[in-house]
Amino acid sequence: MPVEFKVNGKDVAADVPPNTLLSTFIRENLRLTGTHRGCDTAQCGACTVIANGRAIKSCNVLVAQMQGADVTTIEGLAKPDGTLHPMQAAFKECHGLQCGFCTSGMILSAVDLLQHHPKATESEIRALLEGNICRCTGYQNIVKAVQTVQKQATAA
Ligand code: FES
Ligand code: FES
Numbered sequence: 001m002p003v004e005f006k007v008n009g010k011d012v013a014a015d016v017p018p019n020t021l022l023s024t025f026i027r028e029n030l031r032l033t034g035t036h037r038g039c040d041t042a043q044c045g046a047c048t049v050i051a052n053g054r055a056i057k058s059c060n061v062l063v064a065q066m067q068g069a070d071v072t073t074i075e076g077l078a079k080p081d082g083t084l085h086p087m088q089a090a091f092k093e094c095h096g097l098q099c100g101f102c103t104s105g106m107i108l109s110a111v112d113l114l115q116h117h118p119k120a121t122e123s124e125i126r127a128l129l130e131g132n133i134c135r136c137t138g139y140q141n142i143v144k145a146v147q148t149v150q151k152q153a154t155a156a
Helices: 022-029 086-093 103-116 122-128 140-155
Strands: 002-007 010-015 048-051 054-057 070-072
Touching (some): 048 103, 086 103, 086 140, 103 122, 103 140, 122 140
Parallel strands (some): 002 070
Antiparallel strands (some): 002 010, 048 054, 048 070
């Protein structure tokens, strides 16, 4: 099945079997391995990417559904010169990660969260990140990172 879309600002054209998952395509065809696969059943959020401005679980979407879409993976979040996105910088600063397995998905979900809920309270942030599971951090520093970016945006 032919499909054309954008990933991290670059045009992608492929001819894939119709049952190809977006997560598989991103990792195995595009070699963008920052998108992780944990459960493959839309539970853990490790495979989260942003498609057309919304965070989605790429293990639960077919490449064929991406026709014309604009997709951002964790590799596309920093600036071309390597400057981290504010959410990446805040996760680093606040120690919002340990093993890192959940981190790319968590950061992309957090970006989506503040884009659509810029005034989210702490409990709302926790609820909105429910689809992303972290086995390491206890979430404290993840929430702190999100609140740090939230405060920066308010101060700007
Ligand atoms: S690998 Fe997609 S949600 Fe777990
Ligand atoms: S940092 Fe290890 S799973 Fe989140």
